[in-house]
Amino acid sequence: MDDKEKESNFIFSYIDKDLEDGVYADNRVHTRFPPEPNGYLHIGHAKSSLLNYRTALKYHGTFNLRFDDTNPEKENMEYVAAIKKDLKWLGIEWEDHEYYASSYFPQMLDYAKEYIKKGIAYVDDQDMETIKQTRGNLTSPGTESPYRNRSVDENLSLFQDMIDGKVPEGEKVLRAKIDMSSPNMNMRDPIIYRVRHMVHPKLGTEWHVYPMYDFAHPIEDAIEGITHSLCTLEFEDHRPLYNWFLEHLDEFQHEPPRQIEFAKLNLSKTIMGKRYIRKLVDEGVIDGWDDPRLATISGLRRRGYTPEAIQNFCEEIGVAKANSTVDTAMLEHFIRDDLRTKAPRYNCVLHPLKVTITNWPEDKVEWLTIETNQDVEEMGCHKMPFTRELYVEQSDFMKEPVKKYFRLYPGNEVRFRGAYFVTCQDYVEDENGNVIELKCTYDPETKCGSGFKGRKVKGTIHWVSATEGKPVEIHLFNSLLKDDSRYTLDNLLDKINPKSLEICHGFAEPEVLKLKSFDKAQFVRNGYFSVDPKYSKPDHPVFNQVVPLKSKWRPPKKKN
RNA sequence: AGGGGUAUGGCCAAGUGGUUAAGGCACCAGACUUUGACUCUGGAACUCGCAGGUUCGACUCCUGCUACCCCUGCCA
Secondary structure, X not given: XXXXXXXXXXXXXXXXXXXXXXXXXXXXXXXXXXXXXXXXXXXXXXXXXXXXXHHHHHOOOEEEEEXXXXXXXXOOHHHHHHHHHHHHHOOOOOOOOEEEHHXXXXXXXXXXXXXXXXXXXXXEOOOHHHHHHHOOOOOOOOOOXXXXXXXXXXXXXXXXXXXXXXXXXXXXXXXXXXXXXXXXXXXXXXXXXXXXXXXXXXXXXXXXXXXXXXXXXXXXXHHHOOOEEEEEHHHHHHHHHHHHHHHOOHHHOOOOOXXXXXXXXXXXXXXXXXXXXXXXXXXXXXXXXXXXXXXXXXXXXXXXXXXXXXXXXXXXXXXXXOOOEEOHHHHHHHHHHHHOOOOOEEOEEOOEEEEEEOOOOXXXXXXXXXXXXXXXXXXXXXXXXXXXXXXXXXXXXXXXXXXXXXXXXXXXXXXXXXXXXXEEEEEEEOOOOOEEXXXXXXXXXXXXXXXXXXXXXXXXXXXXXXXXXXXXXXXXXXXXXXXXXXXXXXXXXXXXXXXXEEEEEEEEOHHHHHOOOOOEEEEXXXXXXXXXXXXXXXXXXXXXXXXXXXXXXXXXXXXX
């Protein structure tokens, strides 16, 4: 009803203007997400793919998924499968609009020949090093290749040799004839085709020439009828070239696509670069692309993030042209927000401290009924066993309480969530002075739900039966990087937060054994957890901490 | 001869010459509370990178500075 107007952004303004000016017939809007299948998607790709997808939805347009597989050196089909899986999971639907740049290769050849015939493309015999030398640099112009003015026929014939596989790699390239003294380096006779004798993941060994991005991309867009080609800022300098390629092709004079650039997403205290991730995997710091500490889509999924949280996050961070780094706290906010009404809430003790209820009978087990999620009535209730021996969190007890501490300490009474008021009577220490057990009493009149109003208690803590509870392994995550200082491949290891992963062996109420992979559970006071599908066994779940709960309680700075 | 971009509170980000410069995150204070969560209420930009100019009026237009980012792959 009060369908809140989606945040506007500069891209929508551009599109609105195009529609107003009638640039595209029938007010059509057609976007695309063009990943190169050479790695896994990360949160930055989520921003981009969602932007393209939602833009199409907003304007009742069309969205294409296109694999930009123009470089057989780094690409393979495993990545396309992984990418499709991640996009689907993110809620992106492309129906049958799934395309591959490589399927346009025959067409692209024709366009390349059209340039040759128009005298604006030539085969260059210079080697890579020479081409690099003659390109000039940022402040001085390049020099023209001696092969720049070959005849159309010679170019055609040489290019055919390249196509036919008669030319060794690196010996010849096809170049666009533009301007070797352009201040824009991209316009200094960019390479259109290079020779590669390789197996292409989709095309096999049939091809010997592969098109370069700058040439291929505008053509791919034009072939598919893309109207707005959204890409990241580093391609801003390529736009003149993008337009140049299209302007010189007869077929694409009608409603050519328009490239619009936006800033890519940076997230604080994490890494997204493929090379860096690979290094961390090689060094054994993380266990793969789907390590829960990574901001890859698969990592976030394994950690327990929901697609909705990522969608909302991407919506809220907006789209602009200013380079920026979004605080991870923002991402965490959206997963808390989403899980609050989705996660069942079970008790789990991460760092167990034994509690004996001295006035509770030895063998008595009382199955208390407790709401599974107080905020969501439909989730119903479940049973939780209360026994003589229990575990509470070590941090829920202090021998000598600091001011404003209202959990357990000698003489203090607290509520055991869903159960009774419990008073700490005494504690037991080992020979080193560590507290290893609490002796407590409970008050039968204070049972949860009995309507007892005799007195109030300041603290409520969570607990698990020591005899009925189940052992669980819990992985707590902190930020992967110590800070946001600049890192390189060389110093990356020094920047890693040594406490990025803490493994706890705790106990959870029996109900958690019913959780399946990807189910989320909120463990009281500690945060949200998900079952880790990678390592969990049915009888001994491994939980990942999706995100900690926020807490105003801060333990005192220092104690003697 | 260099070119292309960007600058709005701690972090994102609206704003396209005319109300007290949206909103979210973070933070602080208070209320509430069977999770110190959640929820609710309240709180900060004498000001929009800096300096000039145009205008009755500028974050929005002009000029000049400054800072940061991108570009010299047969990667995308």
